[in-house]
Amino acid sequence: MNPVQKALWYVENHSRKGISLEQVARASCVSPYHLTRTFAEVFGTSLMRYVRLRRLSEAAKQLSEGASDILSLALDYGYGSHEAFSRAFKKEFGVTPESVRTLADLSLLPLMEPITMTSTQLPKLDPPRVETLPEMSFAGLVERYQSKSPAGIPNQWQRFSALLQHMPLLIDQNAYGICFNFDEEKGEFYYMAGVPVSKSAEIPLGLVRFDLPLQKYAVFHHGGHISEIRSVISAIWSEALSKSGYEPVEKPAFEKYGPEFDGQTGRGGFEIWVAIK
Structure with missing residues (x-):
């Protein structure tokens, strides 16, 4: 269980x-x-x-x-x-x-019925590798989402992609989706669609800077389509992370998209990095 x-x-x-x-x-x-x-x-x-x-x-x-x-x-x-x-x-x-x-009428009340305990099939993931990421700076668009409705994230990436031509010189060709400031009571979080930049880079108007400190991560790779990302994240938190033996810490987690990822087709795979002790 x-x-x-x-x-x-x-x-x-x-x-x-x-x-x-x-x-x-x-x-x-x-x-x-x-x-x-x-x-x-x-x-x-x-x-x-x-x-x-x-x-x-x-x-x-x-x-x-x-x-x-x-x-x-x-x-x-x-x-x-x-x-x-x-x-x-x-x-x-x-x-x-x-x-x-x-x-004596409940018809208009949004009652919460018990969530059924099921054994829904989640994707099987390979054990994670462990990496320590040095301090990094990012520039990108930030939005706030509820866990139940993060459907606006693809549109956020589209808007960010249109601004990339105005970005300062990039550190590398990877893109990052960073989740931070998770609210445990409301189930809300902030999400940045961003790219790595130098600490001295000037950030274009409309974008924000986000700094990640030195941190160790459990890195889960998935070679499938980007449409599977929600089920992959669910599999990590509900099964794969516990089985790995690593304990997560309350720090930002992120998605990493390498040069092999094709934003037009959604293929090429991605990685989920979870901060651990």
């Missing part, structure tokens, strides 16, 4: 308790950072948001069935007071617990 499946089992069996990220991570046998990245990559939402929505959804079902004491219900689902429960409930569903109990 991989970490996200263990996490799903733990959440569903402890949904009425005040579950912490650390507790779920221990039950899943990985670090909190590893688990939050894995869950977001596989399911497109943050783990703790899923925990919160599952508890509130089950509470909403009880309210629609006429739960008599909202304070007792709040305490049952890990909230310390009626006020805290009502505030969280209204923030997620846009209505108060009292109105759900009165109307």
Whole structure:
């Protein structure tokens, strides 16, 4: 059973308790950072948001069935007071617990049902090689995405490609997609479509500079089509990284596209670099 499946089992069996990220991570046998990245990559939402929505959804079902004491219900689902429960409930569903109990109607509420634990087939990856990357500077376009909807990244690369002719002298011919500032609560991250530049290079208007410090990485190569990148990343975080024995650290990860990668056809392969201890 991989970490996200263990996490799903733990959440569903402890949904009425005040579950912490650390507790779920221990039950899943990985670090909190590893688990939050894995869950977001596989399911497109943050783990703790899923925990919160599952508890509130089950509470909403009880309210629609006429739960008599909202304070007792709040305490049952890990909230310390009626006020805290009502505030969280209204923030997620846009209505108060009292109105759900009165109307006994859940049809308009975006309830979170349990995610089914499955053994979805992920691509098999070779064990990673380990590389230490020296300090590097990049210039590129940066956008913010939610894990559940990163579909704008290809368009971001198109816009960046049109600006390459104005770039200063490049260090090499590789391109990098850098993920950083991952928000474990919201499941959001920043993404740079960029190229390496010298530290002294002037950055054209509209682009930003990003510096990566010296860091060790587990490097996963995939020779398939670029359309497979989401499933490759899911395979890395949910299976391959754990099996490799390397522990990820909360530092930027990135995709590397070499000269052999053809942006027109999406072929040529790519690498995923994950920062490790």
